[in-house]
Amino acid sequence: MADNFFTEVKFPVGATELKVLKAGTGKPLLVFHGELGFPGPAKWMTALAEKRTLHIPLHPGYGKTPQANWIMDMRDLGNFYARFIREQKLAPVDVIGFSLGGWLAAEMATANSAQFGKMVLVGAAGLRPPSGEIMDMFTLTARNYLNANVADIHNAGDFSAMFGGEQTPTQYEEWEEARAETARIAWQPYMFTQSMANLLENVVGLPTLLVWGKQDKVVPLSVAELYKKQIAGAKLVTIDKCGHMPEVEQSAEFVKEVSAFLG
Amino acid sequence: MHIMFFTERAYHAVPEDEVFKRRSFFGVPNKFFDAPTGARLLNEYIDEKILCDELGFDGLMLNEHHGTPFCMGAVMDVEAAVLARATKRAKIVLLGNPIPTVANPLRMAEELAMIDMISGGRLVPGWVRGAGSEQLANNANPAYNREYFDEAHDLILAAWTKPGPFRWEGKHFHYRFVNPWVLPLQKPHPPIWIPGLISPETVKWCADHRYPYVALATLLGPTLEMYNMYAKRAADLGYQAGPENFGYLQPVFCADTEEKAEELGKNFLFGGGFSHFARPEWMFPPGYNSKEATRRLAAQAANPNLPGNINGMVDHDPVDDADLQALKKKLYDTYPQWLKESQMITGTPKTIVPKLRHVLEVLRPGIFSFWLDGPSPLKDRRRCVELLGKEVVPALRDIGKELGLEDPFSRKPGSVKISGKAEMVGRPDLLQASA
Numbered sequence: 001m002a003d004n005f006f007t008e009v010k011f012p013v014g015a016t017e018l019k020v021l022k023a024g025t026g027k028p029l030l031v032f033h034g035e036l037g038f039p040g041p042a043k044w045m046t047a048l049a050e051k052r053t054l055h056i057p058l059h060p061g062y063g064k065t066p067q068a069n070w071i072m073d074m075r076d077l078g079n080f081y082a083r084f085i086r087e088q089k090l091a092p093v094d095v096i097g098f099s100l101g102g103w104l105a106a107e108m109a110t111a112n113s114a115q116f117g118k119m120v121l122v123g124a125a126g127l128r129p130p131s132g133e134i135m136d137m138f139t140l141t142a143r144n145y146l147n148a149n150v151a152d153i154h155n156a157g158d159f160s161a162m163f164g165g166e167q168t169p170t171q172y173e174e175w176e177e178a179r180a181e182t183a184r185i186a187w188q189p190y191m192f193t194q195s196m197a198n199l200l201e202n203v204v205g206l207p208t209l210l211v212w213g214k215q216d217k218v219v220p221l222s223v224a225e226l227y228k229k230q231i232a233g234a235k236l237v238t239i240d241k242c243g244h245m246p247e248v249e250q251s252a253e254f255v256k257e258v259s260a261f262l263g
Numbered sequence: 264m265h266i267m268f269f270t271e272r273a274y275h276a277v278p279e280d281e282v283f284k285r286r287s288f289f290g291v292p293n294k295f296f297d298a299p300t301g302a303r304l305l306n307e308y309i310d311e312k313i314l315c316d317e318l319g320f321d322g323l324m325l326n327e328h329h330g331t332p333f334c335m336g337a338v339m340d341v342e343a344a345v346l347a348r349a350t351k352r353a354k355i356v357l358l359g360n361p362i363p364t365v366a367n368p369l370r371m372a373e374e375l376a377m378i379d380m381i382s383g384g385r386l387v388p389g390w391v392r393g394a395g396s397e398q399l400a401n402n403a404n405p406a407y408n409r410e411y412f413d414e415a416h417d418l419i420l421a422a423w424t425k426p427g428p429f430r431w432e433g434k435h436f437h438y439r440f441v442n443p444w445v446l447p448l449q450k451p452h453p454p455i456w457i458p459g460l461i462s463p464e465t466v467k468w469c470a471d472h473r474y475p476y477v478a479l480a481t482l483l484g485p486t487l488e489m490y491n492m493y494a495k496r497a498a499d500l501g502y503q504a505g506p507e508n509f510g511y512l513q514p515v516f517c518a519d520t521e522e523k524a525e526e527l528g529k530n531f532l533f534g535g536g537f538s539h540f541a542r543p544e545w546m547f548p549p550g551y552n553s554k555e556a557t558r559r560l561a562a563q564a565a566n567p568n569l570p571g572n573i574n575g576m577v578d579h580d581p582v583d584d585a586d587l588q589a590l591k592k593k594l595y596d597t598y599p600q601w602l603k604e605s606q607m608i609t610g611t612p613k614t615i616v617p618k619l620r621h622v623l624e625v626l627r628p629g630i631f632s633f634w635l636d637g638p639s640p641l642k643d644r645r646r647c648v649e650l651l652g653k654e655v656v657p658a659l660r661d662i663g664k665e666l667g668l669e670d671p672f673s674r675k676p677g678s679v680k681i682s683g684k685a686e687m688v689g690r691p692d693l694l695q696a697s698a
Contacts, residue, residue, distance in 0.1 A: 139399065141544045169561035176557045180550030183406035 005041055005049075006056075013084045016068045021056040024049025029262065030085075030093050031056040032101030035125075035137060035186070036146060037063055037178035043158050044247040047255040052094075052262065057084065061181035063174050073185055074126075074193060078107040085115050094262055096120040099219065099244065100182060103191065106227070110199035113206040120258055121227060122211045123219050123244045125191035132220030134191045138183065142175035143167050151215035151243035158248045191219075200230035208234040209261040211254065213242030235261070264663030265670035266656050267322030267356055267632035268315040268648065269512060272308045272342075274332035275533060275638035276300045282534035283587050286580060288333035289396040289541035295332070305335060307641060309345055311648060316350035318652025321670075322387070324356045324512075324632050326458075329364075329400035333540060340374045347382035354385050358458040358477055361393030362419070363411035364401035369438055371415075372422040376447045384448040389456045389477070390416055392465075396545040406550025409464075411435055423452040454671055456510065456630070461485050463492060464553060470496035470504070473677030475630060477510030480537070483605055483625055483694055486511065490626065490688040498685030502677045506668040509688065510630030513622060514601075516609040517650045518643065527647060528598070528609035530637030535594050612654035619655070620662050625694045629670040631659065 006021040021038070023045065029052040033039065038058055045054060060080065061067035071077050081104070085091050094117045097105035102124025109119055125134055137145040146163055150156035193199070208231045212224040221238070228236045237257045239246045246254040277295050282288055312323045325342055328334035336342055343355050355378065365371050379386040392412050398405040414433045418441075421431070427442030447453050458477040459465045469476040470493045478486040490509050497504040516527035540546070552560065581587035601607040608618045623631065633651055635644060662668075 138549055139544060144544070172561040173557055176547075176549070176552070176561075177554075180406045183404055183549035187404040187406065188402060 011084060011088060013080055016060055016066060018084060019058045019065045022053060024053045026052045028053050028055050028090055028093050030095040032097035032104050034099035034101050035178060035182040036142060037174055039162060042162060044251045044255050063177040074103060074107045077104055077185060078111060082108060082112060082115060091115045092117040094118045097124060098122045100125055107193060109203045109206055113203045116206055118207045118262060120209045120211065122246060123216055125219050126193060127196050127223045127226050128192045129220045129222045130226055131222045135218045136190060142179060148217055149244040150249050151213060151241060156249045157251055162248060197226060197230050203231050210234055210236040211246055211257060212238050213244055213246050214238045214240050215242060216244045218244035264660060264668040265321045265630045266659055267324045268320045269324035269632045269634045270308060271334040271636050272336045273636055274301060274304060274335050277332040279534050280587060282539060283591055284581060287539055287542045288534060289331040289545050291332055301335060312346055313349050314648055316353040319656060320353055320652060322354040322356040324358055326358055327361055329397050340378060343378045347378045354387050355382055356387040357389050358456060359389030359391040361397050362390045362415035363408045364393045364397050364403040368415035368418045368436060369422055369441060372419040373443050373445060376443060376445045379447040379449055379453050380445060386453045387456055388453055389458060391458060395548045395551050396541040398548050398551060399545060405548040407435060408551055420452065423447055461489055466493050467496050469493060475508050475510055475671050475676050477512060477630060479512045480514060480634060486626060487689045487691055494685040494688045498681060501680060503679040503681040503685060504688060505679060506627050506629035507671045507674045508676045509628045511626050511628040512632045512634050514607040514634045517612060517615055517647045517655060519611060521610055524609040527637060527639050527643060528607055530639045531607060532595055532598060533638050612650050615655055616658045619659060621697060623662055623666060625690050627668060627689050629668050
């Protein structure tokens, strides 16, 4: 992937200058990164960028976009992005969210599902698991948490190319920034909104795809099943030999499923 | 000079290998806690403090940790309340209450006011951010640790000094009716001291509030740097910082013979000691460190604040028993290094006093606390306390007088006005000479 794959664009959202990475061609696809921040370029991005213009905002406080200290929970962050979508006249925009980014998309959908065209939630947090628990990243080092994101660390697709090798000081700093902002938003209750299951009943007319690794150790499959039950018409795709990062661990199958859904 | 006694109230009956296995006291499962043993130890520690009061120590220092055999004082104010009634003379010095982890700071203001009342105005409260692990143990969001600290501090002071009832609508704390009935006996409020482990932010904050900064057994060189950082800040605010603005905590092990003292000293390294307090993921929960501190840490895996830098040396969990024993040996082998860097002082009263004089000459603290810890037999502990109280404390008082080490009670911190540049604190030249 060429270094100039992304163009970095800045948009003011209130007093915050939001940095957005853009790449590709075609209809916009809004991409919400997860709790460890933007992971850097990846194969799945190149593949989706063939037909869609990726808009990847770098969440406030995750290193690149400055922290907005009024953002203290997922509702705040969701409303920040609702303003971004309205001011940039993106609605209705297709959205894909990963883990914490999936929670963000779901939260926004509960407030105003009309701002999205289609929604893809990948290993999304946001709901209290009916069974099992969401793995607590805050009692682990960033590195150990990241490693737990894949089913088989020794055979995890693009994982070693993206995250392999010794942890660098820059990585440490970036992960610590991401962990700190995630704590501000998601410390307690950890990674879910108490009322989410009820609020999801108000999400109507929004085509939704749920993508989950069958061996997801971070957000249990029970969460996927509850999303499916609560969002009218949602479709669930599970991928085998795959943990919490299908886009990295099984990128070909992931791209196939997501492309087919987005059209 | 204000001379205190401190111990962590450790639960040393925990199997040492369980600590080494995890490279951490925090996180050892509480199935290893035996209640009758815990009850006995807690009472022994209280009796020890009462003995210190009788022997003439000026202060009885307590601290607080959660979820760890390293320190059983999870609710320090309970112990302070017992001492408030059971002792007669010494100050009860709390270094400190981890206010960011306290969900209800108004309740803390009330607890402390009651302790001050019952003790007849002998309370010295102090605040800490709490070790990283305390945030996990109390489910206190570490990313807001500094904000909680500032707001809880302001709220407690307001509860003590602002006529009630009033309303408090802060960022993190909200009260519709602040009107504590029992207020501290000391007016306008008890003196506040702040302990620290080489945090520049804390040092500056102390100088801004004219609160004495008590360095917790940190290396002499970096401790002096902190003192002088404080003095520079104080000069900007128009006052000269002196011994009354500074304190120092020092592990000291005293016995009738050098051999016995060495035995006590080595026990201080039980379980890896101070340096095995908690693992990195628990020491540094998300957002607990400032960006500057994170940048410093990014460059070094070790915790720079702890003596011996042991965490950097032991970089993996033991894989088997042989590895565990090797790890243990490596840690105990650091003993001479602790002595060499004056991080621990051992000996008979006769040999201890000159070593302590060196520390006092270099740092010039107005507050000094002995720190006794380790799984030593009760009779050895008691003998140590007795020797310190009867022979070492009087000698230190004389040295304090000779060196002009005013304490916060003999000279109010922040009361010496200056205009212009600060006089530096301590004697780095003596430190270099000894090296």
